[in-house]
Amino acid sequence: MANGMRVQLQQQRGGRTIHHGSEVLTAESGVTTEEVIVALHLLRDSGQIPGRQAAGADAALAKAITWVAARPPAGVSGRFSKGFYFDPESSAASWRFDIEGLQGTHLLS
Numbered sequence: 824m825a826n827g828m829r830v831q832l833q834q835q836r837g838g839r840t841i842h843h844g845s846e847v848l849t850a851e852s853g854v855t856t857e858e859v860i861v862a863l864h865l866l867r868d869s870g871q872i873p874g875r876q877a878a879g880a881d882a883a884l885a886k887a888i889t890w891v892a893a894r895p896p897a898g899v900s901g902r903f904s905k906g907f908y909f910d911p912e913s914s915a916a917s918w919r920f921d922i923e924g925l926q927g928t929h930l931l932s
Contacts (some may be wrong), residue, residue: 826927853928879909
């Protein structure tokens with residue numbers, strides 16, 4: 824994999840991580856911000872998020888999109904992980920979107 828990222832929908836519960844879905848993104852010339860934003864929307868609209876979590880999901884989605892869009896136009900390189908919690912005040916028991924840079928160049932404009 825020359826350039827790869829993973830966008831995940833996860834939940835913390837009782838000290839463990841529950842995985843609800845992911846989108847794996849690869850691109851020879853680098854993963855774009857647009858591709859990551861589409862992946863975030865796919866996870867948000869997947870039907871996996873309970874209705875009572877909708878407001879938190881929408882707030883976390885907005886924060887994630889703002890963060891992705893603020894990356895430099897040439898992207899970033901290397902491994903990283905950034906979480907966007909539905910309930911930032913209770914991250915140990917919250918759903919979240921995770922954006923992970925696995926290898927190569929990511930978040931190109």
